[in-house]
Amino acid sequence: MTSRGDAAGDAAAALRIVGLRKSFGTLEVLRGIDLRLVEHEVVCLIGASGSGKSTLLRCVNLLEPIDEGRIFVEGEEITAPGVDVDRIRRRIGIVFQSFNLFPHMSVLDNVTLAPRRVLKLSRADADAQAFELLRRIGLDDKAREFPDRLSGGQQQRVAIVRALAMHPDLLLLDEVTSALDPELVAEVLSLVRELALGGMTMLIATHEMGFARDIASRVCFLDAGRILEEGPPEQIFRAPREERTQRFLQRVMEAGRL
Amino acid sequence: MTALGGLGPRDRGDVLEPPGRGRRSRRSGQGALRSTAIAFASTFVFFGVLAWVAVNSSGWPLVQQSFFNGALFAESLPDIAAAFWVNVQLFFIAEILILVLALVIAVLRSIPGPVLFPLRLLSTIYVDVFRALPGVLIIYILGFGIPGLNVEGVPTDPFFYAVIALTLIYSAYVSEVYRAGIDSVHPSQSAAARSLGLSQWQALRYVVLPQAIRRVIPPLLNDFIGLQKDTVLVSYIGVVEIFRQSQITEAAHFNYTPYLATALVFLVMTIPLARFTDWLVARDRRRAAANR
Secondary structure, eight states: OOOOOTGGGOTTEEEEEEEEEEEETTEEEEEEEEEEEETTOEEEEEOOTTSSHHHHHHHHTTSSOOSEEEEEETTEESSSTTOOHHHHHHHEEEEOTTOOOOTTSOHHHHHHHHHHHTSOOOHHHHHHHHHHHHHHTTOGGGTTSOGGGSOHHHHHHHHHHHHHTTOOSEEEEESTTTTSOHHHHHHHHHHHHHHHHTTOOEEEEOSOHHHHHHHOSEEEEEETTEEEEEEOHHHHHHSOOSHHHHHHHHHHHHTTOO | OOOOGGGSHHHHHHHHHHHHHHHHHHHHHHHHHHHHHHHHHHHHHHHHHHHHHHHHSTTHHHHHHHHOOHHHHHHHHHHHHHHHHHHHHHHHHHHHHHHHHHHHHHHHHHOOOGGGHHHHHHHHHHHHHHHHSOHHHHHHIIIIIHHHTOOTTOOOOHHHHHHHHHHHHHHHHHHHHHHHHHHHSOHHHHHHHHHTTOOHHHIIIIIIHHHHHHHHHHHHHHHHHHHHHHGGGGGGGTOOOHHHHHHHHHHHHTOSHHHHHHHHHHHHHHHHHHHHHHHHHHHHHHHHHHHO
8 A cells, every 4th residue: 555656755754745736627726736845844835716725735635536646645655546545534634714613513522523433532531632632722611512602713723623633644724714703813823833833744725924924934835726936934925036926925915914 | 914803793783783672672562462462353253253154054064964973073083093093103113114214225325436336226216216106006016916926924914014115105205305414514514524534434424414314304304294194095905094994984874073083183193293393493494593
Protein backbone atom coordinates (compact mmCIF):
# COMPACT_ATOMS: atom_id res chain seq x y z
CA MET A 1 0.00 0.00 0.00
CA THR A 2 2.73 2.46 0.94
CA SER A 3 4.35 3.72 -2.19
CA ARG A 4 7.65 5.52 -1.84
CA GLY A 5 8.30 6.61 -5.38
CA ASP A 6 10.44 9.41 -6.68
CA ALA A 7 8.13 12.16 -5.51
CA ALA A 8 7.82 10.66 -2.06
CA GLY A 9 11.61 10.57 -1.70
CA ASP A 10 11.53 12.99 1.19
CA ALA A 11 9.67 11.41 4.07
CA ALA A 12 10.37 14.64 5.92
CA ALA A 13 7.50 16.30 4.06
CA ALA A 14 4.33 16.26 6.15
CA LEU A 15 2.38 16.85 2.96
CA ARG A 16 3.50 16.76 -0.61
CA ILE A 17 1.26 17.44 -3.58
CA VAL A 18 2.51 16.74 -7.07
CA GLY A 19 0.79 17.82 -10.28
CA LEU A 20 -2.72 17.80 -8.80
CA ARG A 21 -5.52 18.37 -11.27
CA LYS A 22 -9.25 18.37 -10.64
CA SER A 23 -12.22 19.22 -12.83
CA PHE A 24 -15.91 19.49 -12.17
CA GLY A 25 -17.43 18.58 -15.50
CA THR A 26 -15.78 20.85 -18.04
CA LEU A 27 -14.63 23.33 -15.41
CA GLU A 28 -10.99 22.78 -14.52
CA VAL A 29 -10.69 23.93 -10.92
CA LEU A 30 -7.15 22.79 -10.12
CA ARG A 31 -4.65 22.95 -12.97
CA GLY A 32 -1.48 21.37 -11.70
CA ILE A 33 -0.82 22.13 -8.05
CA ASP A 34 2.60 21.39 -6.52
CA LEU A 35 3.00 22.02 -2.83
CA ARG A 36 5.20 20.77 -0.02
CA LEU A 37 4.76 21.26 3.70
CA VAL A 38 7.24 20.15 6.34
CA GLU A 39 6.17 19.28 9.84
CA HIS A 40 5.09 22.24 12.03
CA GLU A 41 4.74 24.41 8.98
CA VAL A 42 1.69 26.64 8.55
CA VAL A 43 0.87 27.44 4.95
CA CYS A 44 -1.90 29.88 4.07
CA LEU A 45 -3.69 29.74 0.74
CA ILE A 46 -4.99 33.09 -0.42
CA GLY A 47 -6.79 34.03 -3.59
CA ALA A 48 -10.15 35.08 -4.93
CA SER A 49 -13.27 32.97 -4.47
CA GLY A 50 -13.27 30.25 -7.08
CA SER A 51 -9.49 30.12 -7.33
CA GLY A 52 -9.54 26.54 -6.05
CA LYS A 53 -8.53 26.90 -2.38
CA SER A 54 -11.42 24.88 -0.94
CA THR A 55 -11.25 22.23 -3.65
CA LEU A 56 -7.55 21.78 -2.95
CA LEU A 57 -8.25 21.15 0.74
CA ARG A 58 -11.09 18.76 -0.03
CA CYS A 59 -8.82 16.82 -2.39
CA VAL A 60 -6.15 16.49 0.29
CA ASN A 61 -8.79 15.02 2.60
CA LEU A 62 -9.95 12.70 -0.20
CA LEU A 63 -13.43 14.19 0.01
CA GLU A 64 -13.11 14.87 -3.72
CA PRO A 65 -11.66 12.28 -6.07
CA ILE A 66 -8.75 13.77 -8.02
CA ASP A 67 -8.22 13.51 -11.76
CA GLU A 68 -4.46 13.60 -11.94
CA GLY A 69 -1.45 13.92 -9.68
CA ARG A 70 -0.36 12.41 -6.40
CA ILE A 71 -0.66 13.37 -2.76
CA PHE A 72 1.70 12.10 -0.06
CA VAL A 73 1.26 12.39 3.69
CA GLU A 74 4.48 11.74 5.56
CA GLY A 75 5.87 9.83 2.64
CA GLU A 76 2.81 7.63 2.12
CA GLU A 77 0.90 8.11 -1.08
CA ILE A 78 -2.73 8.59 -0.13
CA THR A 79 -3.92 8.76 -3.72
CA ALA A 80 -2.59 5.29 -4.53
CA PRO A 81 -5.26 2.87 -5.74
CA GLY A 82 -6.72 0.62 -3.07
CA VAL A 83 -5.61 2.82 -0.19
CA ASP A 84 -7.92 2.74 2.86
CA VAL A 85 -9.42 6.23 2.79
CA ASP A 86 -10.90 5.96 6.27
CA ARG A 87 -7.47 5.28 7.73
CA ILE A 88 -6.01 8.26 5.82
CA ARG A 89 -8.74 10.66 6.90
CA ARG A 90 -8.09 9.80 10.53
CA ARG A 91 -4.68 11.42 10.16
CA ILE A 92 -5.92 14.52 8.36
CA GLY A 93 -8.35 16.79 10.15
CA ILE A 94 -10.48 19.30 8.27
CA VAL A 95 -12.58 22.16 9.55
CA PHE A 96 -15.21 23.61 7.26
CA GLN A 97 -16.47 27.12 6.68
CA SER A 98 -19.97 26.12 7.81
CA PHE A 99 -18.81 24.25 10.98
CA ASN A 100 -20.84 21.13 10.10
CA LEU A 101 -21.32 20.09 13.70
CA PHE A 102 -23.78 17.23 14.14
CA PRO A 103 -26.96 19.02 15.26
CA HIS A 104 -28.54 15.95 16.86
CA MET A 105 -25.66 15.41 19.27
CA SER A 106 -24.41 17.30 22.28
CA VAL A 107 -21.10 19.13 22.02
CA LEU A 108 -19.51 16.31 23.98
CA ASP A 109 -20.85 13.64 21.62
CA ASN A 110 -19.72 15.66 18.62
CA VAL A 111 -16.18 15.57 19.95
CA THR A 112 -16.21 11.95 21.14
CA LEU A 113 -18.01 10.29 18.21
CA ALA A 114 -14.94 9.61 16.07
CA PRO A 115 -12.57 8.71 18.94
CA ARG A 116 -15.14 6.20 20.20
CA ARG A 117 -16.27 4.72 16.89
CA VAL A 118 -13.03 4.93 14.92
CA LEU A 119 -10.26 4.76 17.50
CA LYS A 120 -12.41 2.51 19.73
CA LEU A 121 -11.75 4.56 22.85
CA SER A 122 -13.94 3.76 25.83
CA ARG A 123 -16.69 6.24 26.63
CA ALA A 124 -14.83 7.31 29.79
CA ASP A 125 -11.51 7.86 28.00
CA ALA A 126 -13.12 9.69 25.11
CA ASP A 127 -15.12 11.90 27.50
CA ALA A 128 -12.04 12.69 29.57
CA GLN A 129 -10.10 13.69 26.48
CA ALA A 130 -13.01 15.76 25.15
CA PHE A 131 -13.44 17.61 28.46
CA GLU A 132 -9.72 18.38 28.50
CA LEU A 133 -9.88 19.80 24.97
CA LEU A 134 -13.08 21.74 25.68
CA ARG A 135 -11.57 23.12 28.88
CA ARG A 136 -8.64 24.45 26.86
CA ILE A 137 -11.01 26.48 24.69
CA GLY A 138 -13.14 27.44 27.67
CA LEU A 139 -16.24 25.55 26.54
CA ASP A 140 -16.27 22.63 28.98
CA ASP A 141 -19.38 24.11 30.58
CA LYS A 142 -21.14 23.74 27.20
CA ALA A 143 -20.33 20.04 26.85
CA ARG A 144 -23.94 18.95 27.37
CA GLU A 145 -25.46 21.65 25.17
CA PHE A 146 -26.55 21.08 21.61
CA PRO A 147 -24.75 23.00 18.86
CA ASP A 148 -27.69 25.29 18.10
CA ARG A 149 -27.35 26.79 21.59
CA LEU A 150 -23.82 27.98 20.81
CA SER A 151 -22.68 31.11 18.97
CA GLY A 152 -21.03 30.67 15.59
CA GLY A 153 -17.61 31.28 17.07
CA GLN A 154 -18.21 28.70 19.76
CA GLN A 155 -19.48 26.20 17.19
CA GLN A 156 -16.43 26.67 15.03
CA ARG A 157 -14.11 26.20 18.01
CA VAL A 158 -15.94 22.98 18.86
CA ALA A 159 -15.50 21.88 15.24
CA ILE A 160 -11.76 22.50 15.54
CA VAL A 161 -11.63 20.56 18.80
CA ARG A 162 -13.62 17.74 17.18
CA ALA A 163 -10.90 17.44 14.53
CA LEU A 164 -8.14 17.68 17.15
CA ALA A 165 -9.65 14.82 19.16
CA MET A 166 -8.43 12.47 16.41
CA HIS A 167 -4.83 13.70 16.91
CA PRO A 168 -4.33 14.47 13.23
CA ASP A 169 -0.85 14.82 11.72
CA LEU A 170 -2.17 17.57 9.50
CA LEU A 171 -5.02 20.02 9.93
CA LEU A 172 -6.83 21.64 7.00
CA LEU A 173 -8.83 24.79 7.66
CA ASP A 174 -11.26 25.85 4.96
CA GLU A 175 -12.12 29.53 5.46
CA VAL A 176 -13.09 28.81 9.03
CA THR A 177 -14.06 32.42 9.82
CA SER A 178 -15.92 33.30 6.63
CA ALA A 179 -19.36 32.36 7.99
CA LEU A 180 -18.89 34.19 11.27
CA ASP A 181 -20.16 37.55 12.44
CA PRO A 182 -17.21 39.96 12.57
CA GLU A 183 -17.15 40.10 16.37
CA LEU A 184 -16.76 36.30 16.57
CA VAL A 185 -13.80 35.99 14.21
CA ALA A 186 -11.13 36.82 16.79
CA GLU A 187 -11.87 33.92 19.16
CA VAL A 188 -11.51 31.40 16.35
CA LEU A 189 -8.35 32.96 14.95
CA SER A 190 -6.73 33.07 18.36
CA LEU A 191 -7.40 29.35 18.77
CA VAL A 192 -5.79 28.67 15.39
CA ARG A 193 -2.84 30.85 16.37
CA GLU A 194 -2.45 28.80 19.55
CA LEU A 195 -2.41 25.61 17.49
CA ALA A 196 0.26 27.06 15.23
CA LEU A 197 2.40 27.95 18.24
CA GLY A 198 1.85 24.41 19.49
CA GLY A 199 3.47 23.10 16.33
CA MET A 200 0.42 21.81 14.44
CA THR A 201 1.08 21.38 10.73
CA MET A 202 -1.66 23.31 8.96
CA LEU A 203 -2.83 24.17 5.49
CA ILE A 204 -5.21 27.10 5.76
CA ALA A 205 -7.46 28.64 3.12
CA THR A 206 -8.33 32.12 4.33
CA HIS A 207 -9.57 35.58 3.44
CA GLU A 208 -8.11 37.04 6.65
CA MET A 209 -4.96 38.58 5.24
CA GLY A 210 -3.81 40.09 8.53
CA PHE A 211 -4.09 36.70 10.12
CA ALA A 212 -2.25 35.01 7.25
CA ARG A 213 0.58 37.53 7.48
CA ASP A 214 0.76 36.94 11.19
CA ILE A 215 0.66 33.19 11.38
CA ALA A 216 1.90 31.72 8.09
CA SER A 217 5.36 30.35 7.52
CA ARG A 218 4.53 30.58 3.86
CA VAL A 219 1.74 32.11 1.80
CA CYS A 220 0.56 30.72 -1.54
CA PHE A 221 -1.45 32.87 -3.90
CA LEU A 222 -3.86 30.76 -5.94
CA ASP A 223 -5.14 32.03 -9.22
CA ALA A 224 -7.34 30.04 -11.60
CA GLY A 225 -6.33 26.67 -10.22
CA ARG A 226 -2.57 27.31 -10.02
CA ILE A 227 -0.21 28.48 -7.33
CA LEU A 228 0.88 31.64 -9.05
CA GLU A 229 3.22 32.87 -6.36
CA GLU A 230 4.45 31.61 -3.04
CA GLY A 231 6.84 32.87 -0.43
CA PRO A 232 7.21 34.16 3.11
CA PRO A 233 4.33 36.42 4.14
CA GLU A 234 6.47 39.59 4.23
CA GLN A 235 7.44 39.10 0.64
CA ILE A 236 3.96 38.22 -0.62
CA PHE A 237 2.20 41.04 1.18
CA ARG A 238 4.88 43.76 0.84
CA ALA A 239 6.51 42.96 -2.48
CA PRO A 240 4.42 40.60 -4.58
CA ARG A 241 6.16 39.76 -7.82
CA GLU A 242 3.18 38.80 -9.93
CA GLU A 243 0.83 41.39 -11.29
CA ARG A 244 -2.25 39.33 -10.44
CA THR A 245 -1.11 39.00 -6.85
CA GLN A 246 -0.61 42.76 -6.69
CA ARG A 247 -4.08 43.38 -8.08
CA PHE A 248 -5.69 40.89 -5.69
CA LEU A 249 -3.98 42.45 -2.67
CA GLN A 250 -4.88 45.90 -3.93
CA ARG A 251 -8.57 44.92 -4.00
CA VAL A 252 -8.31 43.35 -0.56
CA MET A 253 -6.73 46.51 0.78
CA GLU A 254 -9.42 48.70 -0.78
CA ALA A 255 -12.01 46.54 0.99
CA GLY A 256 -10.23 47.29 4.26
CA ARG A 257 -9.31 43.71 4.96
CA LEU A 258 -5.53 44.19 5.22
CA MET B 1 -10.50 42.74 11.14
CA THR B 2 -13.63 44.86 11.08
CA ALA B 3 -15.44 46.06 14.17
CA LEU B 4 -19.01 46.76 13.15
CA GLY B 5 -20.58 44.79 15.99
CA GLY B 6 -23.01 47.51 17.12
CA LEU B 7 -24.92 47.62 13.86
CA GLY B 8 -26.18 44.04 13.78
CA PRO B 9 -29.84 43.32 13.12
CA ARG B 10 -30.21 42.00 16.65
CA ASP B 11 -29.73 45.45 18.18
CA ARG B 12 -32.40 46.96 16.00
CA GLY B 13 -34.79 44.17 16.98
CA ASP B 14 -34.18 44.67 20.67
CA VAL B 15 -35.20 48.29 20.48
CA LEU B 16 -38.25 47.97 18.29
CA GLU B 17 -39.93 44.69 19.04
CA PRO B 18 -40.99 44.49 22.69
CA PRO B 19 -43.47 47.43 22.85
CA GLY B 20 -45.11 46.46 19.56
CA ARG B 21 -45.44 42.82 20.53
CA GLY B 22 -46.85 43.69 23.96
CA ARG B 23 -49.58 45.95 22.64
CA ARG B 24 -50.60 43.48 19.97
CA SER B 25 -50.89 40.59 22.44
CA ARG B 26 -53.05 42.53 24.91
CA ARG B 27 -55.49 43.49 22.23
CA SER B 28 -55.57 39.99 20.71
CA GLY B 29 -56.17 38.55 24.21
CA GLN B 30 -59.60 40.21 24.44
CA GLY B 31 -60.30 39.56 20.78
CA ALA B 32 -59.57 35.86 21.12
CA LEU B 33 -62.12 35.46 23.93
CA ARG B 34 -64.81 37.14 21.85
CA SER B 35 -64.05 35.08 18.71
CA THR B 36 -64.15 31.88 20.72
CA ALA B 37 -67.58 32.75 22.08
CA ILE B 38 -68.88 33.59 18.61
CA ALA B 39 -67.41 30.36 17.17
CA PHE B 40 -69.11 28.32 19.89
CA ALA B 41 -72.47 29.96 19.37
CA SER B 42 -72.42 29.69 15.58
CA THR B 43 -71.28 26.05 15.71
CA PHE B 44 -74.06 25.19 18.14
CA VAL B 45 -76.70 26.84 15.97
CA PHE B 46 -75.33 25.36 12.74
CA PHE B 47 -75.20 21.74 13.91
CA GLY B 48 -78.46 22.14 15.83
CA VAL B 49 -80.28 23.17 12.66
CA LEU B 50 -78.59 20.40 10.69
CA ALA B 51 -79.66 17.75 13.23
CA TRP B 52 -83.19 19.14 13.44
CA VAL B 53 -83.57 19.02 9.64
CA ALA B 54 -82.22 15.47 9.46
CA VAL B 55 -84.35 14.08 12.26
CA ASN B 56 -87.53 15.76 10.98
CA SER B 57 -87.15 14.76 7.34
CA SER B 58 -89.58 12.17 5.98
CA GLY B 59 -87.04 9.34 5.50
CA TRP B 60 -85.52 9.62 8.96
CA PRO B 61 -87.28 6.67 10.67
CA LEU B 62 -86.05 4.36 7.91
CA VAL B 63 -82.50 5.66 8.14
CA GLN B 64 -82.58 5.37 11.91
CA GLN B 65 -83.85 1.81 11.72
CA SER B 66 -81.24 0.75 9.17
CA PHE B 67 -78.13 2.58 10.43
CA PHE B 68 -78.71 3.73 13.99
CA ASN B 69 -80.45 0.80 15.62
CA GLY B 70 -79.58 1.19 19.29
CA ALA B 71 -80.38 -2.36 20.34
CA LEU B 72 -78.42 -3.93 17.53
CA PHE B 73 -75.56 -1.55 18.14
CA ALA B 74 -75.31 -2.71 21.74
CA GLU B 75 -75.60 -6.33 20.68
CA SER B 76 -72.97 -6.23 17.91
CA LEU B 77 -70.40 -4.06 19.68
CA PRO B 78 -68.77 -6.80 21.83
CA ASP B 79 -68.18 -9.07 18.82
CA ILE B 80 -66.92 -6.20 16.76
CA ALA B 81 -64.60 -4.99 19.48
CA ALA B 82 -63.25 -8.54 19.88
CA ALA B 83 -62.68 -8.81 16.14
CA PHE B 84 -60.90 -5.48 16.23
CA TRP B 85 -58.26 -7.11 18.39
CA VAL B 86 -57.24 -9.04 15.25
CA ASN B 87 -56.74 -5.72 13.43
CA VAL B 88 -54.67 -4.42 16.32
CA GLN B 89 -52.41 -7.49 16.19
CA LEU B 90 -52.12 -7.22 12.42
CA PHE B 91 -51.28 -3.56 12.71
CA PHE B 92 -48.56 -3.92 15.32
CA ILE B 93 -46.85 -6.96 13.83
CA ALA B 94 -46.94 -5.53 10.31
CA GLU B 95 -45.84 -2.10 11.51
CA ILE B 96 -42.71 -3.42 13.20
CA LEU B 97 -41.81 -5.48 10.13
CA ILE B 98 -42.48 -2.49 7.87
CA LEU B 99 -40.29 -0.13 9.88
CA VAL B 100 -37.39 -2.58 9.68
CA LEU B 101 -37.79 -3.77 6.08
CA ALA B 102 -38.40 -0.26 4.72
CA LEU B 103 -35.31 1.06 6.50
CA VAL B 104 -33.17 -1.72 5.07
CA ILE B 105 -34.46 -0.95 1.57
CA ALA B 106 -33.96 2.80 1.95
CA VAL B 107 -30.40 2.29 3.21
CA LEU B 108 -29.61 -0.11 0.37
CA ARG B 109 -30.82 2.45 -2.13
CA SER B 110 -28.79 5.24 -0.51
CA ILE B 111 -25.40 3.53 -0.43
CA PRO B 112 -23.41 4.13 -3.59
CA GLY B 113 -20.84 1.73 -4.97
CA PRO B 114 -20.86 -0.70 -7.88
CA VAL B 115 -20.79 -3.81 -5.65
CA LEU B 116 -24.26 -3.14 -4.31
CA PHE B 117 -25.77 -2.43 -7.71
CA PRO B 118 -27.79 -5.70 -7.92
CA LEU B 119 -29.31 -5.01 -4.49
CA ARG B 120 -30.10 -1.42 -5.45
CA LEU B 121 -31.73 -2.63 -8.64
CA LEU B 122 -33.74 -5.24 -6.78
CA SER B 123 -35.01 -2.75 -4.20
CA THR B 124 -35.86 -0.22 -6.92
CA ILE B 125 -37.90 -2.83 -8.79
CA TYR B 126 -39.61 -3.87 -5.57
CA VAL B 127 -40.59 -0.31 -4.68
CA ASP B 128 -41.84 0.40 -8.20
CA VAL B 129 -43.90 -2.78 -8.40
CA PHE B 130 -45.48 -2.66 -4.98
CA ARG B 131 -46.38 0.99 -5.22
CA ALA B 132 -47.98 0.41 -8.61
CA LEU B 133 -50.20 -2.54 -7.67
CA PRO B 134 -53.52 -2.21 -5.84
CA GLY B 135 -53.17 -3.58 -2.32
CA VAL B 136 -56.16 -5.89 -2.66
CA LEU B 137 -54.51 -7.59 -5.63
CA ILE B 138 -51.38 -8.36 -3.62
CA ILE B 139 -53.46 -9.61 -0.71
CA TYR B 140 -55.40 -11.91 -3.04
CA ILE B 141 -52.34 -13.26 -4.85
CA LEU B 142 -50.50 -14.01 -1.63
CA GLY B 143 -53.46 -15.10 0.48
CA PHE B 144 -55.10 -17.43 -2.03
CA GLY B 145 -52.32 -18.09 -4.53
CA ILE B 146 -49.52 -19.32 -2.34
CA PRO B 147 -51.51 -21.64 -0.04
CA GLY B 148 -53.21 -22.86 -3.23
CA LEU B 149 -49.89 -24.27 -4.43
CA ASN B 150 -50.28 -26.96 -1.75
CA VAL B 151 -46.56 -27.10 -1.23
CA GLU B 152 -45.42 -29.03 1.83
CA GLY B 153 -44.45 -26.79 4.74
CA VAL B 154 -45.97 -23.60 3.33
CA PRO B 155 -48.23 -21.98 5.93
CA THR B 156 -51.96 -21.93 5.27
CA ASP B 157 -53.00 -19.47 7.99
CA PRO B 158 -54.57 -16.41 6.30
CA PHE B 159 -53.36 -14.22 9.17
CA PHE B 160 -49.78 -15.06 8.17
CA TYR B 161 -50.39 -13.94 4.58
CA ALA B 162 -52.24 -10.87 5.78
CA VAL B 163 -49.17 -9.75 7.73
CA ILE B 164 -46.83 -10.51 4.81
CA ALA B 165 -49.05 -8.72 2.27
CA LEU B 166 -49.47 -5.57 4.39
CA THR B 167 -45.75 -5.53 5.14
CA LEU B 168 -44.83 -5.77 1.46
CA ILE B 169 -47.36 -3.14 0.39
CA TYR B 170 -46.48 -0.59 3.05
CA SER B 171 -42.70 -1.12 3.08
CA ALA B 172 -42.57 0.18 -0.48
CA TYR B 173 -44.15 3.48 0.59
CA VAL B 174 -42.36 3.76 3.90
CA SER B 175 -38.95 3.12 2.32
CA GLU B 176 -39.56 6.13 0.11
CA VAL B 177 -40.38 8.21 3.17
CA TYR B 178 -37.13 7.13 4.80
CA ARG B 179 -35.23 7.84 1.61
CA ALA B 180 -36.63 11.35 1.41
CA GLY B 181 -35.41 11.83 4.98
CA ILE B 182 -31.94 10.53 4.16
CA ASP B 183 -31.75 12.80 1.11
CA SER B 184 -32.82 15.78 3.21
CA VAL B 185 -29.72 15.55 5.40
CA HIS B 186 -27.18 17.89 3.83
CA PRO B 187 -24.16 16.13 2.25
CA SER B 188 -21.88 18.29 4.41
CA GLN B 189 -22.98 16.23 7.42
CA SER B 190 -21.79 13.06 5.79
CA ALA B 191 -18.60 14.80 4.63
CA ALA B 192 -17.90 15.98 8.19
CA ALA B 193 -18.35 12.45 9.50
CA ARG B 194 -16.18 10.90 6.79
CA SER B 195 -13.49 13.53 7.32
CA LEU B 196 -13.14 12.29 10.90
CA GLY B 197 -12.39 8.79 9.65
CA LEU B 198 -15.86 7.28 10.08
CA SER B 199 -16.67 4.67 7.46
CA GLN B 200 -19.56 5.15 5.09
CA TRP B 201 -21.71 2.85 7.19
CA GLN B 202 -20.73 4.60 10.45
CA ALA B 203 -21.49 8.01 8.94
CA LEU B 204 -24.92 6.73 7.94
CA ARG B 205 -25.54 4.98 11.25
CA TYR B 206 -24.45 7.73 13.64
CA VAL B 207 -24.88 10.96 11.69
CA VAL B 208 -27.29 10.70 8.76
CA LEU B 209 -29.95 8.22 9.89
CA PRO B 210 -30.64 9.73 13.32
CA GLN B 211 -31.32 13.11 11.69
CA ALA B 212 -33.24 11.58 8.78
CA ILE B 213 -35.55 9.50 10.96
CA ARG B 214 -36.33 12.39 13.27
CA ARG B 215 -37.42 14.44 10.29
CA VAL B 216 -39.72 11.79 8.80
CA ILE B 217 -41.61 10.85 11.96
CA PRO B 218 -44.71 12.87 10.95
CA PRO B 219 -44.99 11.34 7.45
CA LEU B 220 -44.32 7.92 8.98
CA LEU B 221 -47.23 8.44 11.35
CA ASN B 222 -49.37 9.38 8.37
CA ASP B 223 -48.59 6.04 6.80
CA PHE B 224 -49.43 4.32 10.11
CA ILE B 225 -52.88 5.87 9.90
CA GLY B 226 -53.28 4.43 6.42
CA LEU B 227 -52.12 1.02 7.59
CA GLN B 228 -54.51 1.10 10.54
CA LYS B 229 -57.41 1.45 8.11
CA ASP B 230 -56.04 -0.90 5.47
CA THR B 231 -55.96 -3.80 7.91
CA VAL B 232 -59.61 -4.34 6.90
CA LEU B 233 -58.51 -5.28 3.37
CA VAL B 234 -57.30 -8.66 4.57
CA SER B 235 -60.92 -9.62 5.25
CA TYR B 236 -60.88 -10.63 1.56
CA ILE B 237 -58.69 -13.66 2.24
CA GLY B 238 -60.76 -14.92 5.15
CA VAL B 239 -59.25 -13.27 8.18
CA VAL B 240 -62.14 -12.62 10.53
CA GLU B 241 -61.29 -9.11 11.62
CA ILE B 242 -63.51 -6.16 12.41
CA PHE B 243 -64.90 -5.59 8.90
CA ARG B 244 -65.58 -9.28 8.26
CA GLN B 245 -67.26 -9.52 11.66
CA SER B 246 -69.51 -6.57 10.94
CA GLN B 247 -70.42 -8.13 7.58
CA ILE B 248 -71.39 -11.33 9.38
CA THR B 249 -73.58 -9.44 11.85
CA GLU B 250 -75.06 -7.28 9.10
CA ALA B 251 -75.99 -10.36 7.05
CA ALA B 252 -77.64 -11.99 10.05
CA HIS B 253 -79.89 -8.97 10.74
CA PHE B 254 -80.15 -7.23 7.35
CA ASN B 255 -79.13 -4.05 9.12
CA TYR B 256 -76.22 -1.66 8.63
CA THR B 257 -75.78 -0.65 12.24
CA PRO B 258 -72.76 -3.00 12.72
CA TYR B 259 -70.91 -1.01 10.04
CA LEU B 260 -71.61 2.15 11.96
CA ALA B 261 -70.21 0.48 15.06
CA THR B 262 -67.09 -0.41 13.06
CA ALA B 263 -66.84 3.14 11.75
CA LEU B 264 -67.03 4.42 15.31
CA VAL B 265 -64.20 2.14 16.40
CA PHE B 266 -61.97 3.47 13.60
CA LEU B 267 -62.86 7.06 14.36
CA VAL B 268 -61.94 6.58 17.99
CA MET B 269 -58.64 4.92 17.06
CA THR B 270 -57.54 7.05 14.13
CA ILE B 271 -58.50 10.62 14.96
CA PRO B 272 -56.21 10.84 18.01
CA LEU B 273 -53.29 9.53 15.95
CA ALA B 274 -54.05 12.00 13.17
CA ARG B 275 -54.28 14.86 15.68
CA PHE B 276 -50.99 13.77 17.27
CA THR B 277 -49.35 13.77 13.83
CA ASP B 278 -50.65 17.26 13.07
CA TRP B 279 -49.35 18.43 16.40
CA LEU B 280 -45.89 16.98 15.70
CA VAL B 281 -45.76 18.62 12.28
CA ALA B 282 -46.78 21.97 13.73
CA ARG B 283 -44.20 21.65 16.50
CA ASP B 284 -41.43 20.82 14.03
CA ARG B 285 -42.39 23.80 11.92
CA ARG B 286 -42.29 26.07 14.96
CA ARG B 287 -38.87 24.73 15.89
CA ALA B 288 -37.53 25.17 12.38
CA ALA B 289 -38.80 28.74 12.41
CA ALA B 290 -37.22 29.41 15.80
CA ASN B 291 -33.85 28.13 14.61
CA ARG B 292 -33.82 30.29 11.55
